[in-house]
Amino acid sequence: MADNTTTSGEDPFELHVTPPDVPELPDHVRADAPGTVARPLAAPPSASAAAFTADVPGERVDAPTADDLWADPAPAAIEGPSARTRRRSMLRPGEGPMVVFDDVTMTYPGNVTALENVSLTIDSGEFVFLVGSSGSGKSTFIRLLIRELQVSSGHLMVGTRDLAKLNSSKVPYLRREIGCVFQDFKLLPRRTVAENVAYTLEVTGESHRDIRRKVPEILSLVGLAEKSGRFPNELSGGEQQRVSIARAFVNHPALLIADEPTGNLDPETSIGIMQLLYRINRTGTTVIMATHDRDLVDKMQMRVIELSGGKLVRDQRRGAYQQGGM
Numbered sequence: 147m148a149d150n151t152t153t154s155g156e157d158p159f160e161l162h163v164t165p166p167d168v169p170e171l172p173d174h175v176r177a178d179a180p181g182t183v184a185r186p187l188a189a190p191p192s193a194s195a196a197a198f199t200a201d202v203p204g205e206r207v208d209a210p211t212a213d214d215l216w217a218d219p220a221p222a223a224i225e226g227p228s229a230r231t232r233r234r235s236m237l238r239p240g241e242g243p244m245v246v247f248d249d250v251t252m253t254y255p256g257n258v259t260a261l262e263n264v265s266l267t268i269d270s271g272e273f274v275f276l277v278g279s280s281g282s283g284k285s286t287f288i289r290l291l292i293r294e295l296q297v298s299s300g301h302l303m304v305g306t307r308d309l310a311k312l313n314s315s316k317v318p319y320l321r322r323e324i325g326c327v328f329q330d331f332k333l334l335p336r337r338t339v340a341e342n343v344a345y346t347l348e349v350t351g352e353s354h355r356d357i358r359r360k361v362p363e364i365l366s367l368v369g370l371a372e373k374s375g376r377f378p379n380e381l382s383g384g385e386q387q388r389v390s391i392a393r394a395f396v397n398h399p400a401l402l403i404a405d406e407p408t409g410n411l412d413p414e415t416s417i418g419i420m421q422l423l424y425r426i427n428r429t430g431t432t433v434i435m436a437t438h439d440r441d442l443v444d445k446m447q448m449r450v451i452e453l454s455g456g457k458l459v460r461d462q463r464r465g466a467y468q469q470g471g472m
């Protein structure tokens with residue numbers, strides 16, 4: 147990012163940005179021709195790209211091309227981590243799988259087994275949906291990844307780290323490298339949008355100068371540049387979720403995990419959130435998203451991991467929410 151973004155003069159908010167190479171949306175979610183496709187709720191478009199046209203930030207009637215989707219609002223902000231960030235990473239992403247569950251069992255106090263003998267590998271750069279009925283173990287899976295919980299048996303690796311062996315004093319550093327997005331947003335209510343995002347950078351010791359540069363960039367990415375001075379309770383649910391994504395991504399984490407990020411949002415708003423996560427994934431960030439949202443999962447046709455009663459029952463490369471079903 148630093149390579150193609152410079153500040154000039156005395157105003158660090160003045161950005162001069164050269165767009166990076168524009169990645170393409172996959173064929174099945176791309177609008178091939180700009181034109182007349184309506185917004186998804188008005189005209190549900192089977193498994194087509196039109197579903198992804200409820201763009202961030204604005205209202206638009208025509209389906210954009212892939213180029214349109216990537217041309218705005220702030221391409222520089224969606225680049226992957228800088229070489230410096232990668233060097234300082236404790237996870238060392240890019241040198242192997244991002245996540246390895248090796249025969250993981252997790253039992254809560256009271257003898258509730260939430261995950262049972264789960265083995266799987268998620269490579270760096272993948273986008274993975276985690277599905278399953280209520281109580282199947284999705285949130286447990288995610289909470290293990292940020293070491294909110296520990297495995298009862300088996301091994302869990304994130305990057306090059308065996309989480310069972312990670313000293314508790316290192317856990318905050320682990321969490322700095324994993325962006326987290328939750329259903330209930332978890333924003334700081336007394337801080338503005340910009341301050342919520344800046345807080346993440348303050349915690350990681352960024353300079354004021356970098357914070358003043360990065361915050362408007364990332365807010366522009368999520369389409370909230372105009373609302374940086376608002377407080378969370380002055381935003382819609384979709385806008386609040388975009389703030390939480392901005393906050394999760396502003397450090398360009400190697401891994402971004404989202405637990406039901408669209409759970410409180412209407413279908414149209416959910417598509418905008420999904421699109422943001424997809425764009426983030428295209429920068430190289432591994433994204434794991436637990437969801438009940440059948441429509442989104444079916445349309446994206448990404449890898450689907452399904453849990454049932456704590457067991458891994460499906461791991462499908464280009465899946466639909468229900469096996470065989472669309």
Ligand SMILES: Nc1ncnc2c1ncn2[C@@H]1O[C@H](COP(=O)(O)OP(=O)(O)OP(=O)(O)O)[C@@H](O)[C@H]1O
Nearest residue numbers: 254255258260278279280281282283284285286287
């Ligand atoms: N703190 C806890 N103590 C004891 N049991 C728990 C705890 N948290 C979750 N469980 C149990 O572990 C199992 C898995 O729960 P988990 O929250 O991982 O499911 P989930 O797939 O995220 O469900 P949902 O879709 O409803 O969010 C459930 O049986 C649940 O009751």
Ligand SMILES: [Mg+2]
Nearest residue numbers: 284285286405
């Ligand atoms: Mg859950």
